[in-house]
Amino acid sequence: MTTAPPEQQARPTLAHRQIMLLMGGLMTGMLLAALDQTIVGTALPTIVGDLGGLDHYSWVVTAYLLASTASTPLYGKISDLYGRRPVLLFAIATFLAGSLLAGLSQNMTELIATRALQGIGAGGLMTLAFTIVSDVVAPRERARYQGLFGAVFGISSVAGPLVGGYFAENDWRWIFYINVPLAIFALYVCGRVLRLVPHTRREHRVDYLGATLMVAGCSALLLALSWGGNEYAWDSATIIGLFAGFAVLAALFVIVENRADEPIxxxxxxxxxxxxxxxxxxxxxxxxxxxxxxxxxxxxxxxxxxxxxxxxxxxxxxxxxxxxxxxxxxxxxxxxxxxxxxxxxxxxxxxxxxxxxxxxxxxxxxxxxxxxxxxxxxxxxxxxxxxxxxxxxxxxxxxxxxxxxxxxxxxxxxxxxxxxxxxxxxxxxxxxxxxxxxxxxxxxxxxxxxxxxxxxxxxxxxxxxxxxxxxxxxxxxxxxxxxxxxxxxxxxxxxGAAPAPADGEEAAAEMEAKVGAF
Structure with missing residues (x-):
């Protein structure tokens, strides 16, 4: 059975100004997630020196990595079912809460838990940015907008160690507090512009079993990769057991997804x-x-x-x-x-x-x-x-x-x-x-x-x-x-190509009138 290509399905039309405003919010959210992959490592020795708990050192990074990677596939499917706007706003709000709580941490246990909360939000910030652009821009025009996302990764790869080093020398808690105003900006902009992007709700059934197997399997694999050669030897029972667990969970995931009505x-x-x-x-x-x-x-x-x-x-x-x-x-x-x-x-x-x-x-x-x-x-x-x-x-x-x-x-x-x-x-x-x-x-x-x-x-x-x-x-x-x-x-x-500017502006103006001008 063949399906219609993307451009034969409904796609909302936004003016270039609205798309660029939306891009500003999405890029801010993506920058938050990308920075947190690089900024913490530079300041981690200072953080551990302040909070103690050297034996939990690696978990500050591992908790974020586990949560963000394992949650990424879930955001895509859930946003397909329930719409991009509420799911993206949830991801930003979760990252915001995790950042604020991480800055307030008084011990390593609290920091690790709040880093995991940040990771849950970051998993959505990354994937939903690309997905939302694909919703509102035709593929041929999409390339020039998504090129800006590549610039975000470039900035984060350098700005992370730079900013992390600066705050480590002053007050490491601002590594997390700096996310708060940026996340609030992303919440406001994305919340306003995404009102212009309608979502057609359809009957669905959430694949809870598939989601559970995916998260468990990803966690087993990432723990094996994070701990192998560091916490445990590669040939230790723990690492072998984690790899074996991943293999079993992956096989079960494939079986479940082949039978699910709405696979993750x-x-x-x-x-x-x-x-x-x-x-x-x-x-x-x-x-x-x-x-x-x-x-x-x-x-x-x-x-x-x-x-x-x-x-x-x-x-x-x-x-x-x-x-x-x-x-x-x-x-x-x-x-x-x-x-x-x-x-x-x-x-x-x-x-x-x-x-x-x-x-x-x-x-x-x-x-x-x-x-x-x-x-x-x-x-x-x-x-x-x-x-x-x-x-x-x-x-x-x-x-x-x-x-x-x-x-x-x-x-x-x-x-x-x-x-x-x-x-x-x-x-x-x-x-x-x-x-x-x-x-x-x-x-x-x-x-x-x-x-x-x-x-x-x-x-x-x-x-x-x-x-x-x-x-x-x-x-x-x-x-x-x-x-x-x-x-x-x-x-x-x-x-598909982008619509003519005049048509795009006219259609966007009609939609904008429904929610108020920016």
Whole structure:
């Protein structure tokens, strides 16, 4: 049975001014979620020093990661059933409450619990931003708007460590309090503009069993990846049991989803080549991106002696590459009406940048590292948003929420797997080279490393740089696999063009009159 393409179904018409206002709210919400993935890590040693509870250190990050990744697919389907506006407002309000409570935390237990609450909200902020744009903008015009989302990721990758370092040196609680005014702004703007986007309620049945299995399975996998090689050995009973539990839960999830009337993740979507290949590519991109570039600030701090705040500033070339390329690529895709060769070029360029990083040495000048960062940033900017666009272009409007959340989920999952896998490569290399060589110095404590005597410091710097090379090489190989998969993407045209400005303004004016002018 064939279904109508997205543009043959009802799509609300908003004026460009209203779309840009909505984009402001959505980008603010996305920035909140993206920043919280990077901002806390920089200040975590300071937070732990204030609250105590060093044995719960990793849970501050793990709780957020678990909650955000596991909840992402749920938001898509629930918003398909109940409408985008109430679900998005719930996600923003949840993130707002979690941020406020995290700033008020008096011990590590409270902080971990409120970080999980933040994560529940963040899962919706990410996926619903892409989904809502797909509701109100035709695919061909959508590219230039979604290019702005790529700029948000670029900003967060640099601003997170920078802002986190600043507040760590002053008052770490403002890491969370700064979210409050931004979340209130996002609540107001999205709440007002989304009144213009109608939702047709239909009879439905919520797949509670599928949702439970998905959350439980994701939690088991992410715990295994987070704990493996850190809290427990990879071959320990705990890690093996978690992986086994994930396998069983995943099998049960597939069985349940095939029988559900309203599946949380419609498995029929994976029968479409574009949807499946784009999601696999998104997973690989997340693996190579999150699993490798987290080591660049560590290189700047350990080898170049940069403070956490300064290392954030030194990442500006990568941010510039992502921002400029995302915006330009979005506009070009809108004009051409096709997207395939952008992620192909992006994965090639990103892989090239990762290969360049394998040549890093202790005495590599910063300007040379800046070039490598820019190359990676350009690759990310070319690949990230077009893959989301490819997924959405293969969907009907009724599946837009579930399908878009799947793409966001696979990118986050790829990042989690990449961090674990490349972290294992890094730790294995360090274990081999530092065996009895550095007097028990922790390579993860840059300040401690920089305080070593000159001769010992030089030795540790060389060991660390040599251990980085296989990490970037592994990520480059993964990026190359991503290139092969994106080449296999069908070269389909984006469906539909934006309506003429006059028509759009007239239709929007009629709708705006119903809810009041901004």
């Amino acid at each position: 993740l419609p498995l029929r979507l994976f029968k479409r080549a574009t949807f499946s290949l784009a999601n696999v590519s998104t997973f690989i991109l997340g693996f190579a991106m999150f699993g490798s570039i987290i080591y660049v600030p560590l290189y700047l701090q350990i080898v170049k002696g940069a403070t956490p705040t300064r290392s954030g500033l030194l990442m500006l070339p990568m941010m510039a590459g992502v921002i400029v390329t995302s915006i330009v690529a979005g506009r070009v895709i809108s004009k051409l009406g096709r997207y395939k060769w952008f992620p192909v070029a992006g994965t090639v360029i990103m892989g090239t940048g990762l290969l360049l990083f394998t040549s890093l040495q202790v005495n590599t000048p910063l300007w040379q590292a800046f070039i490598y960062m820019t190359v990676i940033g350009v690759g990310l900017g070319l690949a990230m948003q077009p893959l989301i666009l490819a997924v959405q272009n293969s969907l009907e409007l009724r599946d837009m929420g579930a399908g878009t959340s799947a793409a966001t989920f696979f990118r986050s999952l790829g990042g989690s797997v990449g961090v674990a896998a490349l972290g294992a490569v890094m730790n294995n290399q360090l274990a081999k080279q530092m065996h009895g060589a550095a007097g028990g110095v922790s390579i993860n404590a840059p300040a401690q490393v920089r305080a070593l005597p000159p001769a010992q410091l030089q030795m540790v710097e060389h060991i660390f740089v040599n251990a980085l090379h296989p990490v970037f090489m592994s990520a480059a190989v993964v990026a190359l696999v991503g290139t092969l998969i994106t080449v296999a993407l069908p070269n389909k045209a984006l469906q």
